Amino acid sequence: MRIACPHCGDRGLDEFVFLGDARVTRPMADAAEPADAFHAYGYLRMNPAGPTDELWFHAAGCHAWLVVTRDTRTHVIASVRLARDVALELRAVASTTEDASA
Amino acid sequence: MPDPILQPASAVAAWTPVATAGLSIDVRDDLTIAGIAPFRGKAQAVSEALAERYGLALPAACRRISGDDITLQWSGPDQWIAIAGRGAARDLEVELKPLLAGPAAVVEHSDARAVGVFSGKHARDVLAKGLPIDLHERAFRVGDVAITHANHIGVTITQTGNEPAYEIMLYRSYADSFADWLRHATAELTA
Numbered sequence: 001m002r003i004a005c006p007h008c009g010d011r012g013l014d015e016f017v018f019l020g021d022a023r024v025t026r027p028m029a030d031a032a033e034p035a036d037a038f039h040a041y042g043y044l045r046m047n048p049a050g051p052t053d054e055l056w057f058h059a060a061g062c063h064a065w066l067v068v069t070r071d072t073r074t075h076v077i078a079s080v081r082l083a084r085d086v087a088l089e090l091r092a093v094a095s096t097t098e099d100a101s102a
Numbered sequence: 103m104p105d106p107i108l109q110p111a112s113a114v115a116a117w118t119p120v121a122t123a124g125l126s127i128d129v130r131d132d133l134t135i136a137g138i139a140p141f142r143g144k145a146q147a148v149s150e151a152l153a154e155r156y157g158l159a160l161p162a163a164c165r166r167i168s169g170d171d172i173t174l175q176w177s178g179p180d181q182w183i184a185i186a187g188r189g190a191a192r193d194l195e196v197e198l199k200p201l202l203a204g205p206a207a208v209v210e211h212s213d214a215r216a217v218g219v220f221s222g223k224h225a226r227d228v229l230a231k232g233l234p235i236d237l238h239e240r241a242f243r244v245g246d247v248a249i250t251h252a253n254h255i256g257v258t259i260t261q262t263g264n265e266p267a268y269e270i271m272l273y274r275s276y277a278d279s280f281a282d283w284l285r286h287a288t289a290e291l292t293a
Contacts, residue, residue, distance in 0.1 A: 007163050007179055008249065012234045015250060060251040062178045082179075 004080050007062045019055035021045055022067045022083070049073055055083060113216040113274045116281035120288040124224040130217040130269075136194035137209040138182045144205035145180065151201055164247050166260050175260065176247055183211060216277035221267035224291055229268060231287045233259060239266070253283040 001013045024045075027037035046052075049072055056066045065083035070076070114129040121127040138160075140148040149160040158174050160182055161167040166175040172194075173185040184194050195210040202208055220229060226237050232252035236242060237259075247260045257280075258271045272280060 009164070011250070014234060060254075060256060061249050064179050 001075050001077075003056060003058075003066070003068060003077065005058050005061060005064065005066065006080060006082055007064055008058065011058070011061060015058060015060040016066075017057045017059045019057055019065075022053040022055045022086070051078060113277040114218050116278060117218050117284055120284055120292055122224075122288070122291050124222045125228060125288065125291060126219075126221045126225075128219040128221070130219065132188050133212060133215075133217055134186050134188045134192050134194045135211040135215055136184045136198050137177070137211045138184060138198065138202065138206050139209070140180060140206040147205040148202055151205070155201055161245075166245050166247050175258075177258065178249065188212075214274055215271050216274045216280070217269060217271045219262060219267055219269045221263060221265050223265075224288075225268055226266055228284075228287050228291070229259070229270070232283055233257070235259075237261075237266075237268075252280065255280050255283065 002010050003013065003016055004010045024041055027034065027041055031037040051069055051071050054068050054070055056068050058064045058066065067081045067083050067086045069078040069080075071078070110131075112129065112131050114131065118127050118129060138148065145160060152174065153159045156169050156172045158167050158169045158172065161174055161176055163176050163179075166173060168174075171186060175183050175185060177183045184198060186192060186194055193210075194212075195208055198208045229252070230237050233248075233250055235248050235250050242248070242261055244261050244264055247258060249256075249258050251257060252259075252270070252272075255272060255276045260269045260271070261267070262269045270280075
């Protein structure tokens with residue numbers, strides 16, 4: 001498997017470290033059921049047969065965090081984005097939703 | 103009585119014994135290196151300040167650019183390094199800090215790095231034994247920079263000449279490990 005780092009280009013898997021599901025988000029400390037919320041955040045994971053978003057770290061390269069969309073059945077990678085860009089997008093969406101509900 | 107004045111030890115002297123016909127190794131103990139990390143949104147301002155002073159803008163990702171008296175090299179997302187000969191006590195940190203005091207953090211790197219230039223007809227083949235990237239001329243050209251590893255030792259490689267010549271830069275404390283690997287990688291040439 002090779003990952004196309006947005007900074008460095010196509011690189012072998014040996015340069016990257018896998019950091020798990022990119023879709024989990026840390027709950028707030030004042031969540032309604034904090035014990036349940038943190039248990040789910042810490043332990044509960046989907047095991048999809050199909051496309052999944054994963055965090056990878058370009059450890060032996062440019063040290064960028066990446067969100068890799070990969071099909072677990074075929075290892076085909078649909079997209080590689082900088083985790084920073086993904087996080088900023090999510091933040092923008094969240095603030096738009098807040099504005100709409102305000 | 104030994105000389106009580108401490109002398110700097112070369113980190114890269116251990117690389118040179120494997121040099122042979124077709125593989126030259128030019129150790130660069132004479133460099134001053136400074137890291138440049140522009141603050142958020144300030145890369146353009148840094149680039150303009152450098153262009154005004156040295157005639158060079160910050161290079162794109164995975165690229166290096168050299169002028170008469172300074173080289174600028176990409177060294178990761180939103181990071182660059184400046185490289186020059188130390189000459190008569192030149193110090194790039196001291197030189198760049200006032201110039202970039204507003205838009206960037208400038209950090210001394212000279213003694214953190216071990217640097218050597220590998221050239222000759224065997225240079226590419228020897229390095230290709232340890233580096234996982236494609237060094238063929240269709241994939242890697244003069245001015246190209248790659249941050250990768252050589253036999254698990256983190257290195258930054260830059261092609262500096264068409265012969266070909268490659269500059270290898272790594273953290274100084276790994277220089278001996280790199281020398282060990284180099285000895286194995288060049289065994290077929292030096293035997």
